[in-house]
Amino acid sequence: xxxxxLDGRVVAQNVKDRLKDRVANLVNKGVTPCLATILVGDDPSxxxxxxMKGNACEKLGIKSLxxxxxxxxxxxxxxxxxxxxxxxxxxxxILLQHPVPSHINERKAFEAxxxxxxxxxxxxxxxxxTAFGFGKYPSCTPxxxxxxxxxYNIPIEGKHAVVIGRSPILGKPVSALLLNKNATVTxxxxxxxxxxxxxxxxxxxxxxxxxxNFIQGDWIKKGAVVLDAGYNKGNIGDVDYExxxxxxxxxxxxxxGVGPVTISMLLKHTVDxxxxxxxIK
Amino acid sequence: xxxxxLDGRVVAQNVKDRLKDRVANLVNKGVTPCLATILVGDDPSxxxxxxMKGNACEKLGIKSLxxxxxxxxxxxxxxxxxxxxxxxxxxxxILLQHPVPSHINERKAFEAxxxxxxxxxxxxxxxxxTAFGFGKYPSCTPxxxxxxxxxYNIPIEGKHAVVIGRSPILGKPVSALLLNKNATVTxxxxxxxxxxxxxxxxxxxxxxxxxxNFIQGDWIKKGAVVLDAGYNKGNIGDVDYExxxxxxxxxxxxxxGVGPVTISMLLKHTVDxxxxxxxIK
Numbered sequence: 001x002x003x004x005x006l007d008g009r010v011v012a013q014n015v016k017d018r019l020k021d022r023v024a025n026l027v028n029k030g031v032t033p034c035l036a037t038i039l040v041g042d043d044p045s046x047x048x049x050x051x052m053k054g055n056a057c058e059k060l061g062i063k064s065l066x067x068x069x070x071x072x073x074x075x076x077x078x079x080x081x082x083x084x085x086x087x088x089x090x091x092x093x094i095l096l097q098h099p100v101p102s103h104i105n106e107r108k109a110f111e112a113x114x115x116x117x118x119x120x121x122x123x124x125x126x127x128x129x130t131a132f133g134f135g136k137y138p139s140c141t142p143x144x145x146x147x148x149x150x151x152y153n154i155p156i157e158g159k160h161a162v163v164i165g166r167s168p169i170l171g172k173p174v175s176a177l178l179l180n181k182n183a184t185v186t187x188x189x190x191x192x193x194x195x196x197x198x199x200x201x202x203x204x205x206x207x208x209x210x211x212x213n214f215i216q217g218d219w220i221k222k223g224a225v226v227l228d229a230g231y232n233k234g235n236i237g238d239v240d241y242e243x244x245x246x247x248x249x250x251x252x253x254x255x256x257g258v259g260p261v262t263i264s265m266l267l268k269h270t271v272d273x274x275x276x277x278x279x280i281k
Numbered sequence: 282x283x284x285x286x287l288d289g290r291v292v293a294q295n296v297k298d299r300l301k302d303r304v305a306n307l308v309n310k311g312v313t314p315c316l317a318t319i320l321v322g323d324d325p326s327x328x329x330x331x332x333m334k335g336n337a338c339e340k341l342g343i344k345s346l347x348x349x350x351x352x353x354x355x356x357x358x359x360x361x362x363x364x365x366x367x368x369x370x371x372x373x374x375i376l377l378q379h380p381v382p383s384h385i386n387e388r389k390a391f392e393a394x395x396x397x398x399x400x401x402x403x404x405x406x407x408x409x410x411t412a413f414g415f416g417k418y419p420s421c422t423p424x425x426x427x428x429x430x431x432x433y434n435i436p437i438e439g440k441h442a443v444v445i446g447r448s449p450i451l452g453k454p455v456s457a458l459l460l461n462k463n464a465t466v467t468x469x470x471x472x473x474x475x476x477x478x479x480x481x482x483x484x485x486x487x488x489x490x491x492x493x494n495f496i497q498g499d500w501i502k503k504g505a506v507v508l509d510a511g512y513n514k515g516n517i518g519d520v521d522y523e524x525x526x527x528x529x530x531x532x533x534x535x536x537x538g539v540g541p542v543t544i545s546m547l548l549k550h551t552v553d554x555x556x557x558x559x560x561i562k
Contacts, residue, residue, distance in 0.1 A: 132449050135405075158472050
């Protein structure tokens with residue numbers, strides 16, 4: 001069977017290419033798009049992610065304001081910092097790198113981000129707007145999955161999409177976005193009985209479970225499209241790629257699949273948010 | 282096969298009985314819970330619904346503030362009225378009766394309701410909080426469906442729930458609530474192909490489609506629990522009740538199923554909201 005490998009690098013480049021003129025146009029009008037990233041503590045992979053995001057911004061002419069708080073930071077201190085960034089007119093997007101140290105109330109911190117700057121799509125308000133079909137910034141990995149399907153012209157309407165995972169920034173919003181594109185959507189999770197059978201229903205399968213090589217080849221219906229949002233240690237996805245290749249008609253690899261597009265969606269949302277401020281002014 | 286008829290009247294009465302002491306307690310503390318209802322125009326069934334809700338409030342000692350605006354009301358005028366009610370400290374809940382005349386931007390009006398007073402669960406913000414598991418006032422029909430299942434001890438965890446419908450106040454929130462109770466959830470709609478087959482997967486089937494007698498008996502898996510949120514002209518549900526009785530292990534009738542519980546959830550949310558103001562003061 002001929003498989004289509006859904007190359008995220010190509011999609012990410014396409015997104016970034018379309019942003020260049022928009023960034024130049026904003027700068028011409030005196031507005032340099034700016035993404036503030038907040039890193040709390042010294043988790044090495046978080047540091048890497050934040051650095052990658054900041055570098056991607058700068059490459060495109062987006063200002064990267066990098067805030068690094070000590071791991072002892074309290075919830076209140078973090079909230080104060082977020083409030084300050086909410087009020088800073090030169091900042092258009094705010095990203096709080098997940099996870100924060102366990103003593104911090106992460107949900108409370110996420111919820112404190114002004115919806116106009118929630119370019120990473122972490123607030124419940126932003127999620128609600130996305131689910132109702134008028135959200136501006138869905139969370140970036142779900143947005144990336146939709147962008148990949150759009151780029152490769154993968155039909156969604158009337159298809160049965162099975163999402164494995166129900167986190168607030170991944171399983172839930174990608175389910176909502178697929179539903180809004182007229183898929184029939186099944187959301188599965190750790191309490192799902194007969195998971196293999198349920199996944200086998202999927203014309204589209206989104207793995208968002210956070211367990212390496214979890215999705216087995218014989219769970220995949222012949223001809224299904226498989227999107228792997230997993231990113232586990234050692235560059236391993238949630239999908240047993242080689243095994244799933246057997247049945248999938250199209251599949252995202254890890255690395256080089258959903259990951260790079262996720263970052264490009266963050267850039268896009270930051271530019272969107274910067275443009276919004278011009279409409280307001 | 283022995284069927285369990287899920288009697289909504291019993292559940293509604295149970296909810297109301299539990300509210301009585303809470304209302305008395307609030308009144309003792311000088312706070313009379315108050316629900317403001319807004320009716321725009323003269324649609325006779327809307328008038329009936331609003332009257333029923335107001336009367337149900339008063340029976341329980343909840344103040345019913347009934348606002349009736351002419352059908353020519355503009356979106357701006359409606360927003361002004363909502364803003365006024367948002368700021369009125371004696372009002373704890375606001376219900377805008379759906380549908381409003383077509384020249385009004387209904388979504389914009391819904392979104393204007395302060396989340397602390399959104400006892401009918403219509404805002405995207407409230408929906409997002411509900412989906413993330415910390416919403417205070419899910420919309421009332423989904424809340425009623427959950428209350429019925431709770432009252433009759435219907436197991437949800439690990440079950441496959443199939444929801445037919447995806448409206449912002451019904452299909453979407455009931456899908457979210459079932460997911461948060463650890464069901465595997467499939468959301469279907471008008472673009473779902475092979476609907477009969479998909480419904481047949483359901484251990485729990487929620488009909489929220491707004492078409493009389495739409496759900497056929499042979500779509501229902503043997504032993505499934507069927508919840509009919511439909512309420513069509515002539516007291517007819519979305520489910521072909523007699524035919525579905527054959528396979529269902531438990532089923533809500535229409536009338537006397539989800540409907541009466543919906544109103545009692547509205548009362549409960551209004552009392553909840555009134556209690557919240559005491560916590561703040």
